[in-house]
Amino acid sequence: MPPKRPSSPPPPPNAAKGRPGEDRREMEDDEGMGEFEDRWEDELESDGEVVDAGDDDEMQFEDDIQPAQEDEDDEEESGPAAQVYIPHQHKLGEGEVLEPDQTVYEMLHRMNVQWPCLSFDILRDGLGDERKTFPAEMYVTSGTQAQGDANEVLVMHWASLYRTQNDDDLSDDEDDTSQPDDDAILEHRSIPHRGGVNRIRAQPVPPTLSPTSAASSPTTPYYVATWADTGKVHIFDIRPQLLSLANPGHVYDRVAASKPAFTISSHGREEGFALDWSLRAADLRLLSGDCAGKIHLSTIGANGLTPSAGAYTGHTSSVEDLQWSPSEETVFASASADQTVRVWDTRVRNRKSVLSIQAHDADVNVISWNRQTSYLLASGGDEGGIKVWDLRTFKPAPDAAPSPVAQFNWHTAPITSIEWHPSEASVLMASGADDQVTLWDLAVEVDEDEQGGAIDMAEGEVPPQLLFVHQGQKDIKEAHWHSQIPGCFVTTAADGFNVAKTISV
Numbered sequence: 001m002p003p004k005r006p007s008s009p010p011p012p013p014n015a016a017k018g019r020p021g022e023d024r025r026e027m028e029d030d031e032g033m034g035e036f037e038d039r040w041e042d043e044l045e046s047d048g049e050v051v052d053a054g055d056d057d058e059m060q061f062e063d064d065i066q067p068a069q070e071d072e073d074d075e076e077e078s079g080p081a082a083q084v085y086i087p088h089q090h091k092l093g094e095g096e097v098l099e100p101d102q103t104v105y106e107m108l109h110r111m112n113v114q115w116p117c118l119s120f121d122i123l124r125d126g127l128g129d130e131r132k133t134f135p136a137e138m139y140v141t142s143g144t145q146a147q148g149d150a151n152e153v154l155v156m157h158w159a160s161l162y163r164t165q166n167d168d169d170l171s172d173d174e175d176d177t178s179q180p181d182d183d184a185i186l187e188h189r190s191i192p193h194r195g196g197v198n199r200i201r202a203q204p205v206p207p208t209l210s211p212t213s214a215a216s217s218p219t220t221p222y223y224v225a226t227w228a229d230t231g232k233v234h235i236f237d238i239r240p241q242l243l244s245l246a247n248p249g250h251v252y253d254r255v256a257a258s259k260p261a262f263t264i265s266s267h268g269r270e271e272g273f274a275l276d277w278s279l280r281a282a283d284l285r286l287l288s289g290d291c292a293g294k295i296h297l298s299t300i301g302a303n304g305l306t307p308s309a310g311a312y313t314g315h316t317s318s319v320e321d322l323q324w325s326p327s328e329e330t331v332f333a334s335a336s337a338d339q340t341v342r343v344w345d346t347r348v349r350n351r352k353s354v355l356s357i358q359a360h361d362a363d364v365n366v367i368s369w370n371r372q373t374s375y376l377l378a379s380g381g382d383e384g385g386i387k388v389w390d391l392r393t394f395k396p397a398p399d400a401a402p403s404p405v406a407q408f409n410w411h412t413a414p415i416t417s418i419e420w421h422p423s424e425a426s427v428l429m430a431s432g433a434d435d436q437v438t439l440w441d442l443a444v445e446v447d448e449d450e451q452g453g454a455i456d457m458a459e460g461e462v463p464p465q466l467l468f469v470h471q472g473q474k475d476i477k478e479a480h481w482h483s484q485i486p487g488c489f490v491t492t493a494a495d496g497f498n499v500a501k502t503i504s505v
Contacts, residue, residue, distance in 0.1 A: 086462065087436060087469060098471060104503055105164045107136065109184055112496040115150065117142035118477040120492050121202040126210030131485045136161040138482060140490065141224050141238060143197020151197060152190040153226060155241040159185040161499060189241035191258050195230035201275045203284055211239060212246035225286055229271045233264035233288045262305040264288065266296040274322040280329035287332060289319025295334060297346065312344055312351040321366045327374040335364035341379055343394065355394045357401055360385060366418045372425035380415025386430050388442065406442055408463060416476060422483040427505055429489060431479040437470040437491055439505055467504040
């Protein structure tokens with residue numbers, strides 16, 4: 001069957017889309033990788049306030065040049081007051097745009113790239129865990145959806161990610177010098193890639209390896225796998241590119257480093273989206289699922305790549321996502337467009353699933369296995385629903401389908417990404433095709449006594465477990481937590497990347 005998400009690329013984003021009341025404005029550096037935009041250009045990002053766009057001549061200014069304070073005060077007094085924008089409760093009127101509320105972000109940056117990167121992964125580095133100081137820096141890998149032969153795998157270093165300034169807290173004669181005027185730093189290395197990249201995933205790294213340090217086993221590979229729209233799964237060693245970014249002057253063989261270390265052809269010409277590396281096995285094991293409903297398991301050991309001996313079958317439609325169990329090295333779960341979530345054990349000889357439930361009334365797009373509480377599995381469906389399952393209630397032949405332990409119907413379009421927080425067991429992040437990224441805390445409970453008995457959420461009412469809504473991007477595809485910077489998350493969409501850290505998590 002054809003892939004559920006189109007792999008053909010949209011036109012290159014050479015110009016920013018115009019907003020109501022504003023002219024189209026050309027993007028900077030449209031031929032290069034892009035750059036982080038300064039804080040005055042973050043108007044479309046939210047969780048924000050609704051303001052009147054006004055006329056272009058009055059509203060456009062660059063960098064740190066602001067209108068005279070007296071004029072600005074006059075305009076504010078005569079203009080409409082800013083309002084908090086809540087999805088489902090408010091609609092933008094003509095001439096209104098979203099502006100981010102800087103007081104709810106500890107960090108917020110936006111980056112545009114030449115071609116959409118519909119999948120990415122955050123790379124582990126040697127800069128330490130639990131990093132809370134600013135400026136922040138990180139390493140990211142992504143794959144493009146470009147036209148023609150322009151596709152590539154990008155290995156990126158983002159640095160000088162400063163704390164978000166809140167100018168409202170400054171008095172007239174006060175200056176905040178904690179953030180310099182220079183833009184954030186973006187460096188990258190590219191690897192040519194045949195075909196568009198449907199999904200990219202980096203291998204788990206053992207704690208003994210510091211991938212960005214040239215003194216830490218520099219010949220040890222750091223693999224990333226890509227699902228190409230050609231039906232191939234390629235595995236690249238990006239350690240040379242990573243060392244080059246982290247260590248100025250580091251030299252590597254660019255020709256050799258641009259070739260895949262391995263290519264998996266088990267799926268024939270059938271493309272797919274589902275990829276996941278094993279967390280616990282001694283050898284590296286990679287699961288890949290295709291649009292024909294088949295799952296293959298490949299292993300990388302001392303003797304190289306061992307391809308799949310046969311497909312795991314049972315799904316009747318496209319396999320959309322895969323997740324290894326964080327506690328059992330032979331167990332994994334799959335999500336499919338056939339509306340089911342299945343659990344598998346690689347020790348079963350017939351390669352059939354051991355558990356299966358109908359999880360949604362539409363395609364199951366994504367799943368995430370909780371690494372802190374290993375019996376919890378989250379799923380996101382095409383109908384926009386988020387569900388959390390207790391795997392202990394799954395039975396081989398249940399009399400009735402189990403019920404989710406939590407369910408949220410906040411999103412109004414398909415869920416495109418879902419991921420548990422790496423260290424907070426009750427915190428969950430999801431993104432949707434309704435251009436929202438939502439942060440949830442399942443530990444928050446409604447006091448039924450205060451509510452006067454039974455809880456019945458009215459349509460559009462904000463659930464108490466909803467911590468934060470991040471907006472401002474178009475066609476959001478993936479969202480991932482940074483495991484070494486608590487509370488920091490990165491999102492990718494058709495119009496670029498966001499890097500954020502909120503006051504809520």
